[in-house]
Amino acid sequence: MSDDDTDSTAEPRREDRDFDVDLDEVVLDEGDDEESTGLFDDLLSGEPIFENKEVLRPSYTPHELPHRKEQINKMATILVAALRGETPSNILIYGKTGTGKTASAKFVSQELESTSQRYDVPCEVEYINCEVTDTQYRVLAQLANKFIEENEQYIDGRIEELEALLEDVEEQRPSEVLPETEFDSTDAVEERIAQLEADREEFEEVPMTGWPTDRVYSVFFDAVDYHERVVVIMLDEIDKLVEKSGDDTLYNLSRMNSELQNSRVSIIGISNDLKFTDFLDPRVKSSLGEEEIVFPPYDANQLRDILQHRADVAFKSEALTDDVIPLCAAFAAQEHGDARRALDLLRTAGELAERDQAESVDEAHVRKAQDKIELDRVVEVVRTLPTQSKLVLFAIISLEKNGVHNINTGEVYNIYKRLCEEIDADVLTQRRVTDLISELDMLGIVNAVVVSKGRYGRTKEISLSVPIDETEAVLLSDSRLGDIDDVQPFVQARFDN
DNA sequence: CATCCACAGGAACTTGGGGGCA
């Protein structure tokens, strides 16, 4: 469902990053428009490099996950309990971005669900990405709505069965058919159908907001408990949830089992952060961490394997020169063994080669891809920043442009205030601005270190960690910041003081 | 060695906008 397009285990990456590829492609038609035909012919005639680009996209879930057999088997051994109708232990999965946590977990849960259908054991897996759904209310609401949907399907299924049963009864004698079922008369069957229909009417969709949380919880609880089954709740990026809204959600989920009548709940938590359990209530911690599985980063050799696997499908044969895959693997291995990054790199390199109408992808394309990915990321992050953060960033850039290095909070705040007045924006307090600076730091746009300068106080030393001109251009393209004429006077004023 | 700067950053609170419900 909608999960697949939000499955990123990585940093915020709100949209697909292809948006600016289109921009570049538009530029292509400036040069060669002598003929009205030929625009696309040229592009088509070049031997295409890709055979099937889809398998390189982050959203693609492979059928095979090299070098993850051990972890997958461990998950499977824990989860078979569900197929025996028992409650599986809760699982905590650790691993950095791009180590295949989500892919493996999704793979296992797909297998689990399909096996459970074959053996006719009621078992369901629900996936929630806590980076998107990051409050207790939203998690519960989303789960409640999913289970309500499930229940409606379940009821429809039951009603169908029962109606078929009634038909059988009409054809044969009730005494021959009914004894094999739980019913002793056709009336009882009809009653049950009416009951089910009434139940279905009672299900109430949980609204996005408005209800008290405990009401959402009880709707969710009833929905889960409606019929017998084992429910596995998969919480991706669980550390984000704990960070933002505490461990109440996890506490509620983990104590559910003791109150459920018909069903059993088991939780799979997926985390980037090894230490996030430190903030948990000890009870939650012990119940959640019954089983722990660690996904170590891939090393360069493993990455090479993975890339090779996919490249065989993704590219035409001979489309890659020999050093492309090792190089992609090496770059990604430097980024804590991030397979997603490696695949991104390979795909982007291929796209660049395609655009150059090159015969094959070579080392230079990979290096260009490396730069492009980083720049795209920065552009996207900066572009989608809230106005206030943009102003703060702009203040930092202005200082940097005027040769001020090791900028401190006070300086940023002063420039920021002037910028706000200039474009008639609300001026935030310094307290808030320090938070905004910290956020920029976490996004990797600036680098902020707290230093003590003795008598001259304690402050953050801030420096820009992205290309200055490109970033400035992105900021100025914002409709509100576009009005700023020249920053010199502001910064100059600083020196006058 | 104490002092004291210039903030960092935690906690509680407010504001305003999403909504439900009787």
Add this chain to the structure above:
DNA sequence: TGCCCCCAAGTTCCTGTGGATG
């Protein structure tokens, strides 16, 4: 309509602090 809830962003008030300086 008035009262309830949830949430993000922001404010107010506050205590804490590393180390050059007097």
